[in-house]
Amino acid sequence: MDRYDLVILGGGLAGMCAAVEAGEQGANVLLLEKQDELGGSTVLSSGYMAFAGTDMQEQTGIMDSTESLVADMVEVGGGVNDQTLVAAYGKHQLETYQWLVDHGVEFRALEAVSGHSVPRGHIIDPHQAIQSLHRRVKQLPNVTICFNAPARRLLKNAEGRIDTVVYEVDGKEKKALAARGVLIASGGFAKSEELLNHFAPQLKGALRIGGAGNHGDGIRMAWEHGAWVQDLPYLNGTYGFHPTAAGPVKSQGLAFYKGAIMVNQQGKRFVNESISYKLLGKAAFEQPEQISYQVWDQTVMDKSVFDDPLYDFELLKRRRLLYKADTLEELADCIDVPLEVLEDTISRYNQGVLNGEDSDFGRTSLTHNYGKPTPIEKAPFYAFESTVAMLATYAGVSVNAAAKVVNPFGEHIPGLYAAGEVTGGFHGAGYMTGSSLGKAAVFGRIAVREALSEKAVV
Missing domain, CATH: 3.50.50.60 (FAD/NAD(P)-binding domain)
Structure with a gap:
């Protein structure tokens, strides 16, 4: 031995x-x-x-x-x-x-x-x-x-x-x-x-x-x-992966930490997006059919960080994993959520950003205690279907x-x-x-x- x-x-x-x-x-x-x-x-x-x-x-x-x-x-x-x-x-x-x-x-x-x-x-x-x-x-x-x-x-x-x-x-x-x-x-x-x-x-x-x-x-x-x-x-999964991430390309994006919101198939927010993505994963996994979308506008898209594993949104676009639309009506159609619900969700969120108070989920930052949310209002608009991975x-x-x-x-x-x-x-x-x-x-x-x-x- x-x-x-x-x-x-x-x-x-x-x-x-x-x-x-x-x-x-x-x-x-x-x-x-x-x-x-x-x-x-x-x-x-x-x-x-x-x-x-x-x-x-x-x-x-x-x-x-x-x-x-x-x-x-x-x-x-x-x-x-x-x-x-x-x-x-x-x-x-x-x-x-x-x-x-x-x-x-x-x-x-x-x-x-x-x-x-x-x-x-x-x-x-x-x-x-x-x-x-x-x-x-x-x-x-x-x-x-x-x-x-x-x-x-x-x-x-x-x-x-x-x-x-x-x-x-x-x-x-x-x-x-x-x-x-x-x-x-x-x-x-x-x-x-x-x-x-x-x-x-x-x-x-x-x-x-x-x-x-x-x-x-x-x-x-x-x-x-x-x-x-x-x-x-x-034990919780990690949120932010595209459903295809179990394959050879493990595409992930955390746009919510740059200002995106998360909505379920009904077009509704369901969580404070600034919390730990393990906790976000838990909340997302409880949604209908375990499907949710990150939704953002060009203001957030402009915060894309080249070659960053979590924030390179342009890379997700090049991989054709993002939905992109000039109007919220088109975006709602792309991700198959009710338009009136999505519009109301974003309107309420934007008003909360302007008022400095998110009355629905208490979001006051981009991530944890850092950064200020911005309204989702500048076209084009984007959506990224996201799921939970172990x-x-x-x-x-x-x-x-x-x-x-x-x-x-x-x-x-x-x-x-x-x-x-x-x-x-x-x-x-x-x-x-x-x-x-x-x-x-x-x-x-x-x-x-x-x-x-x-x-x-x-």
């Missing part, structure tokens, strides 16, 4: 940050990747990371702070997220941003995104980020990556410490001894119908577009050894602020760590854009520092 200091399960952002951190500290590391390439759910993401107080913000005149970031996280999470995890994120977020920059990860733009009080969405190309970290790993002879190597079980030693990973390579079972710890960074369970039907039956019918390897393997392995789980009651699960094993997996009594399960989408407790009842990739990087590195400080298994 081969012996390592640390065995990492999964090669997404959490696993790769951990591999680089551990390798640079001189640890002997084995990273097991279930698929034939790195990236996992990370490379399917929109590429936003949530950081505050960065040089990018300063260069654009944005005043921000860790305190504001943490406050937004707690508010978006409905106050039920684990405050110790949020505080740990706040403590390490800025150094993590700089660490990523120092390791070649390119941050190319800054946008206002869901859940933030100021523009705080730092955009990366997820593929470029993973490739940069992989290049660094290749320079570290003490780090080994094994592809097509799914982990199957975790084993405890005589003292009750998890120190062995059972995995497969070429159909053969192998074992690896982890002298200082095992880090589960295997992602969620967006591709497990069994687990989704068990924990989120209300999402039956949502598009399934998560990472191909995300079947909940890591959660099951941790469960076997007594891991507690968190945030499962808050992209990431954001719920799973419970960890403490040191990324140690804990049991129902809050006690650390010796030798076991977790980071990234496989964990629960951090997001709570909502979801802040950029916090998933952010927590993957932050807690992947925290886990390594904690594991390497432990006494090695003899």
Whole structure:
């Protein structure tokens, strides 16, 4: 049996940050990747990371702070997220941003995104980020990556410490001894119908577009050894995908955060469009036939952001996924909603914008506490049919602020760590854009520092 200091399960952002951190500290590391390439759910993401107080913000005149970031996280999470995890994120977020920059990860733009009080969405190309970290790993002879190597079980030693990973390579079972710890960074369970039907039956019918390897393997392995789980009651799909997004092109647009409204098949608004898109997904999924439309005008269309994964509305138009009409009458006909209802809906909304009070749903901003809504009145008008997708699960094993997996009594399960989408407790009842990739990087590195400080298994 081969012996390592640390065995990492999964090669997404959490696993790769951990591999680089551990390798640079001189640890002997084995990273097991279930698929034939790195990236996992990370490379399917929109590429936003949530950081505050960065040089990018300063260069654009944005005043921000860790305190504001943490406050937004707690508010978006409905106050039920684990405050110790949020505080740990706040403590390490800025150094993590700089660490990523120092390791070649390119941050190319800054946008206002869901859940933030100021523009705080730092955009990366997820593929470029993973490739940069992989290049660094290749320079570290003490780090080994094994592809097509799914982990199957975790084993405890005589003292009750998890120190062995059972995995497969070429159909053969192998074992690896982890002298200082095992880090589960295997992602969620967006591709497990069994687990989704068990924990989120209300999402039956949502598009399934998560990472191909995300079947909940890591959660099951941790469960076997007594891991507690968190945030499962808050499972919701992600809103804003076109119904064709389950195919090769995962088209998504969040025009409501630039000023669009959302209407159902009856032509009526049904939600405050500025809230977290996970909560918007819940509301949209409750509409007749689970169909809804984002509706906007040229004022919002002019806010399209080239090559942005969420805000490139012109790209959606080029892909012929938008309805475009010179009048609301034509638009209503395109999307088959009652004209008089749509006109009344938009009239009421516009009046609320002018009065500074949305009497129907209380919308006062574009997203969270940022931006001012504008009337929908400038032709041409646009509509984007949108649905809910299960992209990431954001719920799973419970960890403490040191990324140690804990049991129902809050006690650390010796030798076991977790980071990234496989964990629960951090997001709570909502979801802040950029916090998933952010927590993957932050807690992947925290886990390594904690594991390497432990006494090695003899």
